[in-house]
Amino acid sequence: MLVEGKNLTTIWHDISNDFVKIIDQRLLPHELKIINLNTLSEAIFAIKEMQVRGAPLIGVTGAYAMYLASKENSDIENLIQSGKQLKDSRPTAINLSWSVDKILDQIKDIEKNKRSECILHIANNIREDDISSCSNIGDNGLKLLEEIYNTKNSTINILTHCNAGWLATVDWGTALSPIFKANNKNIPIHVWVDETRPRNQGFNLTAWELINENIPNSLIVDNVGGHLMQKGMVDVCITGTDRTTLNGDVCNKIGTYLKALAAFDNKIPFYVAAPISSIDFSIKDGLKNIPIEERDEKEVSSIYGINSKGITESINITPKNANCKNYAFDVTPAKFITKIITERKVVDANQSSISELVVK
Numbered sequence: 001m002l003v004e005g006k007n008l009t010t011i012w013h014d015i016s017n018d019f020v021k022i023i024d025q026r027l028l029p030h031e032l033k034i035i036n037l038n039t040l041s042e043a044i045f046a047i048k049e050m051q052v053r054g055a056p057l058i059g060v061t062g063a064y065a066m067y068l069a070s071k072e073n074s075d076i077e078n079l080i081q082s083g084k085q086l087k088d089s090r091p092t093a094i095n096l097s098w099s100v101d102k103i104l105d106q107i108k109d110i111e112k113n114k115r116s117e118c119i120l121h122i123a124n125n126i127r128e129d130d131i132s133s134c135s136n137i138g139d140n141g142l143k144l145l146e147e148i149y150n151t152k153n154s155t156i157n158i159l160t161h162c163n164a165g166w167l168a169t170v171d172w173g174t175a176l177s178p179i180f181k182a183n184n185k186n187i188p189i190h191v192w193v194d195e196t197r198p199r200n201q202g203f204n205l206t207a208w209e210l211i212n213e214n215i216p217n218s219l220i221v222d223n224v225g226g227h228l229m230q231k232g233m234v235d236v237c238i239t240g241t242d243r244t245t246l247n248g249d250v251c252n253k254i255g256t257y258l259k260a261l262a263a264f265d266n267k268i269p270f271y272v273a274a275p276i277s278s279i280d281f282s283i284k285d286g287l288k289n290i291p292i293e294e295r296d297e298k299e300v301s302s303i304y305g306i307n308s309k310g311i312t313e314s315i316n317i318t319p320k321n322a323n324c325k326n327y328a329f330d331v332t333p334a335k336f337i338t339k340i341i342t343e344r345k346v347v348d349a350n351q352s353s354i355s356e357l358v359v360k
Helices: 040-048 055-072 076-089 094-107 112-152 177-184 201-212 222-230 256-265 351-355
Strands: 011-014 019-023 034-037 156-160 189-194 217-220 236-239 243-245 250-253 270-273 302-306 312-316 329-332 339-341
Touching: 011 055, 011 112, 019 055, 034 040, 034 055, 040 055, 040 076, 055 076, 055 094, 055 112, 076 094, 094 112, 112 156, 112 177, 112 236, 112 270, 112 339, 156 177, 156 222, 177 189, 189 201, 189 222, 201 217, 217 222, 222 256, 236 250, 236 256, 250 256, 256 270, 256 329
Parallel strands: 156 189, 156 236, 189 217, 236 270, 270 339
Antiparallel strands: 011 019, 019 034, 243 250, 250 329, 302 312
8 A cells, every 4th residue: 555655565575685574563653664574583573562463464474474483493393383472472363373374284294495485485375365355355345335325425434443454464454445445436435543542553553544545534532433423423334353253253452342332323334344364263252262362551551652852752641550451352242243344255244154254
């Protein structure tokens, strides 16, 4: 997608130097910095500390991390252990374990001296597949937005939560992909952007993406969404997902559940954009079976931004010795999900419909 008029993706393999390059997303929107990942430990740090974030991008990064691990030691035992370290780094998003398991399954019969080359090939394919999947999600979601526009014949007001744009994937994004596609077709769009505390991915990332694409948007604090829905100022909600279960429960950034409740009460469609790699076909009950990551309480007690002197800094916003809890995700039950937009087709949030997506 566009950054100051130039195309950019979130991750790629630099063939000439044999580096994996990423955008350090912790610094956005104030600084755009490309960094190199050279080792497994650097990749794990990038995932844990959210230099890369968003379930699809975490999965792609995990694939390249396995390549970096194989360069250090391509023994199967080491790669299995490396995969476990990666899975433990961010336990909620299913894409990470999906990509690691995919690689381990495909290299188990490959000769040791060919494993690194094979893993890099798989990682590159996972990257390209992610771009294609997100573009297809955009095409399928566009049809839903076109239906709304054909009925309304005026600007579509869309509320999203957290960041599920191209920064959360390799390119295009999930929840924002239909928005980008609609904008490309000159369908008038306005996006309500939730701040998404505690890390402010809405303010920092989603708004930055939309501004670079010249898409009208308004930033709001998280608690404004319900008010906007009551006042008829939201036509549709679209979010991403970190893990969706076989029965249609959706685990996503904390606060998604409350948005879904408000949408349900106000009879507003609530769509979830989900690449099939984000669907966990092995579980049916999201509330019982999805592990909810609890992150550092400092993300709640402090906030990062630019001060009056133009210097970026972190400041404390809570009383000294305050006890903070930082649950990173919540689960929205399937009954509150209108439809799930995948790269293959739009499905209902139930086991029968989602089961049709299982690759035979």
